[in-house]
Amino acid sequence: MKRLNPTARSLILICVLLGAANILLAGVLINDSRRAIREQIENRMLDVANTAAAMLNGDELRVLRAENRDTPAYKNTLDILSRFEQNIELAYIYCVRAMPDGAFIFTIDPDPESPGAFGDHIATTDALVGAGLGTPGVDREAYTDQWGRFYSAYSPVFDSEGQVSGIVAVDFSADWYDAQISHQISISLRISGLSLIAAAAAITLIVMRYRRRFSHLFREMNLVSDGIETLVHEISPGAPEAPRAAEETGSSDEIERLGGRIHALQERLSEEIALVRSRAYIDGLTGLGNRAAYEEHIHRLNDAIRDGTATFAIAVFDLNGLKDINDRFGHERGDEVIRAVAHSLREGFTEGHPYRIGGDEFAVILEGSFGDITERMERLHGDQDGFFLSEGFAAFDPASDTDCHMVFNRADKLMYEDKRQYYLTHGDRRRR
DSSP: OOOHHHHHHHHHHHHHHHHHHHHHHHHHHHHHHHHHHHHHHHHHHHHHHHHHHHSSOOOHHHHGGGTTTHHHHHHHHHHHHHHHHHHHOSEEEEEEEEEETSSSEEEOOOOOOSSSTTTTTTOOHHHHHHTTOOOOESSOOOOEEETTTEEEEEEEEOOTOOEEEEEEEEEEEEEHHHHHHHHHHHHHHHHHHHHHHHHHHHHHHHHTTTTTTTTHHHHHHHHHHHHHHHHHHHHHHTTTOOOOOOOSOOOOOOOHHHHHHHHHHHHHHHHHHHHHHHHHBBOOOOOOOOOHHHHHHHHHHHHHHHTTTTOEEEEEEEEEEEEHHHHHOHHHHHHHHHHHHHHHHHHHHHTTTEESSSEEEEEEEEEEEOOOOHHHHHHHHHBBBEEEEEEEEEEOOOOTTTTTTHHHHHHHHHHHHHHHHHHHHHHHHHHH
């Protein structure tokens, strides 16, 4: 039997490595896609719960009882929850109260068909327990009760003393949740499968015809490249085309030329993997860190608090009148204003970490020595390119703060007070 020459052996080895790289890429992209999609869905769920919780009066919610159904406070709360249930794609939304024995009961449920009765117990999950302690959360695992199988988001409602007076729970169908993730994973699998099929076809042809001129090999490498470009453009539709391999003849070092092409493809893949990962943490409109990046930063700060090494502060900002801007001038103008806010935060807090944590909500985390930021906050407070910001600021106090949410809640409370004062003095502007 004739032995393969070194070039043929090297060629076969390269083909095997290329196939393995495609398989590895498919696994990495599917895993990153699953995580990013899950975070996006959970952020959407949590945004709904947080928005509803922010609209409720904690002092009223604390004293509501079953016999208060005809009171204005009860009807106002019920009306707010009903609007969410009617206008947002969710299964159920309702209020929950923690009991002294650690159980949780229904308080207000606007569902017109099968509402939970006041005082009925509900399924307890880790995320619900966390919300009872003041930390919004989303179920990591689905649970089942008499109404069906759900993933839920929970957001605490605070009274004027900063205590949790109730919890807004938002149920999303587990079938819907799983279908969203499965659909995106299916797309990734199909794209990866096409790439793998193209790669497998190229490898098979190369192994069978390795004695042919290397121009044929370069044509097959372009087939693999096309498969990868298909995957790249599914992820990044605006990405530029990668240069195609030229057909070369007469070279005494074909392996070197082939190795250079493979290196270019590896760089292309690395760039796309880095892009996919960055999208999981970057807000597409502003370029600031998104809520997932903010939560990761908070997680690191909580570790530092436990280690006794934390020194930080949180500034919270809310864009006033965004709906009016969108209604009067269009959403393009609204997007321009949001980007202008992001630019101002970058300029005003060059040593900080700005994040867009909601549609019109922003936060800046400052670590280490950040000095007196009162003047910078004041500069941001006024009319900046046609927008007004409400703001709040709080620094970590190791004597009283046990986690970042306590710092955030103080800043958030000051921000909402600032917003209240703003609308007291700018009510006419809000109506325009």
